[in-house]
Amino acid sequence: MTAPVNKMPGPKIFGQMKRKGQKIAMITAYDFASASVVATTDIDVILVGDSLGMVVLGYDGTIKVTMADMISHSAAVRRGAPEKFIITDMPYLSYHLTTRETKLNAARLVNAGAANAVKMEGGSESRLAAIREIVDMEIPVCAHLGLTPQSVLRFGGYKVQGKDEAAHELIFQQALAIAAAGAFMLVLEGIPELLGKQITEALQIPTIGIGAGRFCDGQVLVYHDMLGYSNMTPKYVKQYSDLNRSIPKAIMEYTKEVREGSFPTLEHTYYPIEKP
Numbered sequence: 001m002t003a004p005v006n007k008m009p010g011p012k013i014f015g016q017m018k019r020k021g022q023k024i025a026m027i028t029a030y031d032f033a034s035a036s037v038v039a040t041t042d043i044d045v046i047l048v049g050d051s052l053g054m055v056v057l058g059y060d061g062t063i064k065v066t067m068a069d070m071i072s073h074s075a076a077v078r079r080g081a082p083e084k085f086i087i088t089d090m091p092y093l094s095y096h097l098t099t100r101e102t103k104l105n106a107a108r109l110v111n112a113g114a115a116n117a118v119k120m121e122g123g124s125e126s127r128l129a130a131i132r133e134i135v136d137m138e139i140p141v142c143a144h145l146g147l148t149p150q151s152v153l154r155f156g157g158y159k160v161q162g163k164d165e166a167a168h169e170l171i172f173q174q175a176l177a178i179a180a181a182g183a184f185m186l187v188l189e190g191i192p193e194l195l196g197k198q199i200t201e202a203l204q205i206p207t208i209g210i211g212a213g214r215f216c217d218g219q220v221l222v223y224h225d226m227l228g229y230s231n232m233t234p235k236y237v238k239q240y241s242d243l244n245r246s247i248p249k250a251i252m253e254y255t256k257e258v259r260e261g262s263f264p265t266l267e268h269t270y271y272p273i274e275k276p
């Protein structure tokens, strides 16, 4: 299945939302089940993030996530949410080697992965070139700056970025360059609020914050984090549900009923011997 081109808006809609002052709500999803639930809501964008490495595959970071992982999860999300605008992360190493590989990998995420757009981290010269090349192939690109998880080895951990003056200025300049390179959206992660505000005010493309303060044009949260379904509790996460408590509670109840013989009942039985 590819993205159903007639049933959803193109990326320009998000620029229009910014101009009208309408906030953009984004959430991650990684599989058919979560996407099917998200598809019943009026969320604006689904991100198939490489955070799936941590929340779904149990890795300690995102850099082990492969193209095969991203394609298969993105396609599953598309099957669950046929009409949503889906952005899929380009995983580590999929855009760091040759231009040809970068372009092929972006194309695979929109073809086999059925995404509407791809996301890549960073704002160095080679990333700007990659953004230009992919946009030139008619594939919309969302950029990502700040605490970019694929840079965790260089950062020495998951640390807020852009705190000193030089780092603040570098991220600000990279944001301007990313917009000039043709990205339609910019995710800002783990930066001081002032930097998030200044970038948001300076750019015409929308910014989507995650730990970037209150003034971005939209927000993104990881599905599992906001539902209380992960063990991640960074400061920027608000939990809107508590699945880590309600799921074990349901499983314990089921286990108890199986053990005591109160499940299954006639109600759950095909061709029961006695009539209900």
Ligand code: KIV
Binding pocket: 028, 047, 048, 049, 050, 051, 052, 089, 144, 187, 189, 210, 220, 222
């Ligand atoms: O992989 C991901 O989920 C992300 C968001 C946290 C922005 O990149």
